[in-house]
Amino acid sequence: MHTKVLLQKEMLENWRNKKWIWVPLVFLLLAIMDPISNYYLPQILESIGGLPDGTVLELPEYAPQDILLMSLGQFSSLGVLLIVLISMGTIAGEQKNGVMDLLLIKPISYRSIILAKWFSLLLLVWTSLFLGITASWYYTNSLYGEIEFLSMLLVTFYYGLWLTLVVTISIFYNAIIQTPGLVAFLTILTTIILSIVTNVFGTHIKWSPVNLSTYIHEMLVLGSVTSQLIATAFTTIVLIIIILSVAIYCFKKKQH
């Protein structure tokens, strides 16, 4: 009940501070950058010039799948950075400037606050991701070659889980730390550690969330969803639920 009201408040706030406009736009930009620049790479190189006469440039021929994956690559680096930056102050900042104290005077459960913040961020991130991947898919189809619509939806879903995990980690640090900058730093550090651990112990932890993009690649090449991908998605969902529960627990503890 309270969660719904708080969620509405969050949505209104994100609308007023224009996040609902600029975040989707930036995701669109990130998504279509690579399809367009790769398409025009020969012309760009030619116009810059400076190449000796007779140079033959062997530019790689990209398969449509490669292009869609390039957009995912942009989301993994700049997209994740953006998500971390927009979410770093969502609770931490309010604890610092006292808004959270005002909120906690009212009989609102700690769980509602965390869930409302978490869900409002997810709505924004998933909408942006969906718009971005649709745009990338559209460009891939018109410039490089066909990818099925269903594949695109599957890519959105499975990749969205990775971004959901990033949002959840950020919410977790938000709940326990009051400095937005530190929240951002720790969130990024955690994802980096996660990927290092996955790479080092690769053979033992096949279902690490970090591997989601690898399996998405496999899915696009093979044209079918592998059991590995489903297992990894499942691990990611479980991990998200655990982190979120711990975040709510720590937030309760801290406020008492």
Place this chain on the structure above:
Amino acid sequence: MQEMFESINWAVITPLLVIQGILLIIAIIDWAKVEKTNGPRWMWFFIIIFIYTIGPIAYFIFGRRQQ
């Protein structure tokens, strides 16, 4: 150069320019409305206008006061 302009498929490029344009306009409208920014207000104006694409985004992330 002329040749290059003719060879460009504008249907491909236009969305990119439109998105960058909207970002710029939204950032400027927002900048005009808010009374205070993090750091000097005029500095953000120049950042939004002159730093291509990154400027408006930087303004939204760092320039805007959250409350």
